[in-house]
Amino acid sequence: MSGTTVFGLCAAAAVGxxxxxxxxxxxxxxxxxxxxxxxxxVFLLFGVVGRRGAAAGLGNDPVPQALVITGVVVAFSATAxxxxxxxxxFKTAGSTTLSGAPMRAxxxxxxx
Amino acid sequence: MSIAxxxxxVLAALVLGLGIWTIVVRETFSATxxxxxxxxxxxLIWVRLDAVDVALTEAAxxxxxxxxxxxxxxxxxxxxxxxxxxxxxxxxxASAAALSVLTAAALADAVLLLPDPAPTLAPPAVANxxxxxxxxxxxxxxxxxxxxxxxxEKVVLMLAIxxxxxxxxxxxxxxxxxxxxxxxxxGVLAFLARLLPPVGIVVGIYIFWTGADHPGGAFQGxxxxxxxxxxxxxxxxxxxxxxxxxxxxxxxxxxxxxxxxVGLVGLLFGAAFLSYPLAxxxxxxxxxxxxxxxxxxxxxxxxxxxxxxxxxxx
Numbered sequence: 001m002s003g004t005t006v007f008g009l010c011a012a013a014a015v016g017x018x019x020x021x022x023x024x025x026x027x028x029x030x031x032x033x034x035x036x037x038x039x040x041x042v043f044l045l046f047g048v049v050g051r052r053g054a055a056a057g058l059g060n061d062p063v064p065q066a067l068v069i070t071g072v073v074v075a076f077s078a079t080a081x082x083x084x085x086x087x088x089x090f091k092t093a094g095s096t097t098l099s100g101a102p103m104r105a106x107x108x109x110x111x112x
Numbered sequence: 113m114s115i116a117x118x119x120x121x122v123l124a125a126l127v128l129g130l131g132i133w134t135i136v137v138r139e140t141f142s143a144t145x146x147x148x149x150x151x152x153x154x155x156l157i158w159v160r161l162d163a164v165d166v167a168l169t170e171a172a173x174x175x176x177x178x179x180x181x182x183x184x185x186x187x188x189x190x191x192x193x194x195x196x197x198x199x200x201x202x203x204x205x206a207s208a209a210a211l212s213v214l215t216a217a218a219l220a221d222a223v224l225l226l227p228d229p230a231p232t233l234a235p236p237a238v239a240n241x242x243x244x245x246x247x248x249x250x251x252x253x254x255x256x257x258x259x260x261x262x263x264x265e266k267v268v269l270m271l272a273i274x275x276x277x278x279x280x281x282x283x284x285x286x287x288x289x290x291x292x293x294x295x296x297x298x299g300v301l302a303f304l305a306r307l308l309p310p311v312g313i314v315v316g317i318y319i320f321w322t323g324a325d326h327p328g329g330a331f332q333g334x335x336x337x338x339x340x341x342x343x344x345x346x347x348x349x350x351x352x353x354x355x356x357x358x359x360x361x362x363x364x365x366x367x368x369x370x371x372x373x374v375g376l377v378g379l380l381f382g383a384a385f386l387s388y389p390l391a392x393x394x395x396x397x398x399x400x401x402x403x404x405x406x407x408x409x410x411x412x413x414x415x416x417x418x419x420x421x422x423x424x425x426x
Contacts, residue, residue: 003120007157008223010124014131016216021135023208026199029140029189033147033182037131040154040174041219043166048223051161053232056239059162062249063233066258069169069250069331070265073408076173076181077272080415083185084276088419091281096192 008048014041028089028096032082039075043068120160127153144179144186151175164327165250168319172335173412180342181416245394247325254329255397259386263375266368266404269411273364277355280420286356287424289417295348305347312340320405324394330401334408341413352417354424360410367407371400 018038022031046064053061090096130150134143152175158167199205237249237257244256254262280287295301320333344350353360371386374396378387388396 003117003160005223006120006124007161008226009220010128010157012216012219012223013128015219016212017131017135019215020208020212023211024200024205025135027140027192029182029185030143033134033143036147036178037134037150040151043170044154044157045219045223047158047161047163047166049226049230050163052226052230053234054162055232055234056237058234058238058249061232061234062237062253063258065163065166065250066253067261068163068166069254069329070261072166072169072173073331074265074268076178076412077269077415079178080181080418081272081275083181084279084419087185087188088279090189090192096189 004048004051007044011041011044011048014038014044017041026097028086029083032079032086036075036079039071043071046071123153123156123160127157140189141183141186144182147182148175148179151178165248165323165329165332168327168332169335172332172339176339177335177412177416180339184416243390243393244388244397246397248323248327248329250327251323251329255401256388256393259371259375262404263368263371263386266371266407269408269415270364270368273411273414276415276419278419280355284420284423286354287420288354288422289352289414289420290345291421292351293346293348295346297348301347302349305343305349309340309344312336312343316340316405316409320401323401324398330405330408334405335412337405337409338412338416341409342416345413345417352414355414355420356424360414363406363410364414365407367400367404370403374400 015038018034018036018041021034022038025031025034046068047060050061050064051059053064055061086096127150130146130153134146134150137143137146152171155167155171155175158164158170200208234249237253240257241247241249241252244252246252246255277289295305316333316336318333319328319336320330321328323329323333341350345352355361374388375386379385382389
């Protein structure tokens with residue numbers, strides 16, 4: 001088994017782990033981290049496929065690499081948006097639960 | 113096919129162990145620290161996969177800025193940790209585990225059954241590098257062959273910042289993002305915030321400039337510039353700018369707008385949308401990249417700073 005395959009199996013496991021954490025962990029911040037773990041596994045799969053496509057003197061196919069660079073930046077901005085939403089929820093409702101508890105609007109007098 | 117070295121197996125095991133730790137550990141803060149370490153080790157995997165451009169991006173954005181973002185959120189949500197909602201029941205957890213194992217097994221199977229010889233776009237990317245005058249194939253793909261993706265990604269960044277800003281309460285509308293940071297003016301943090309930025313700015317610009325021919329580019333350089341700005345903000349030496357400032361908004365739209373203008377000019381006078389005239393390809397790409405690195409640095413830093421929380425007026 002080559003090193004690339006080992007990393008490929010590692011990436012597959014990261015996707016599985018991220019999926020499990022995303023479903024079972026009740027805290028939104030932990031869900032965000034798990035989703036990032038899942039995404040990182042998908043990016044690594046791209047890297048493994050690109051590494052196998054090494055040709056023309058390049059060690060890794062440049063097209064999947066460019067896609068992953070774009071993907072990393074998009075994943076970061078999506079994470080930032082999710083965290084901003086979460087912090088706002090915490091400020092407005094006083095908790096970060098997603099289970100439909102009644103909102104405590106009185107905590108934020110500026111309420112909007 | 114070479115045999116996996118001990119280093120590769122140990123690295124994969126470490127990454128996997130950190131992944132498991134991130135998911136199962138009790139405290140959110142520990143999970144966050146685990147994820148940052150995971151991100152930095154994944155950057156090493158990218159180096160082993162011979163994708164140094166991605167490794168730089170993963171270390172700077174995935175591990176570095178992403179880590180700061182998650183750590184900051186974990187610190188501010190510490191009280192929420194105490195009133196944690198109840199964990200799902202045994203049935204849900206067992207079905208989730210089964211689903212995850214199935215997904216991972218299917219992907220592992222796909223990895224083991226990948227076609228041999230593997231399809232690749234490396235030869236055409238190298239064969240057409242003459243058209244842009246840049247010799248880093250990844251920069252060529254990002255800025256020329258698939259420039260559409262990169263342009264749309266700039267739009268995504270802009271939408272994300274609009275989304276974050278729209279979460280501001282009425283009283284802080286158009287105000288300064290994040291809390292005002294205080295640090296001991298004679299402390300280590302303030303010292304580093306004075307010492308590092310000049311070096312960091314030079315390194316960031318170098319990484320951007322060398323990206324034409326070697327690993328690097330606007331994303332990686334922009335992330336370094338953003339972290340230098342954030343360092344001075346966290347050390348209390350500078351404050352975040354109010355988001356209603358005109359110059360700030362100009363920087364935020366400079367990258368995608370210049371990209372769009374060049375694309376439309378290509379559509380009107382050239383062969384297609386985003387087609388560069390051959391003689392001008394390199395200067396045009398460099399010009400777009402200069403606008404892009406400013407936009408990327410400002411957007412990443414402001415995404416980290418979060419929604420406006422304080423009124424612009426003192």
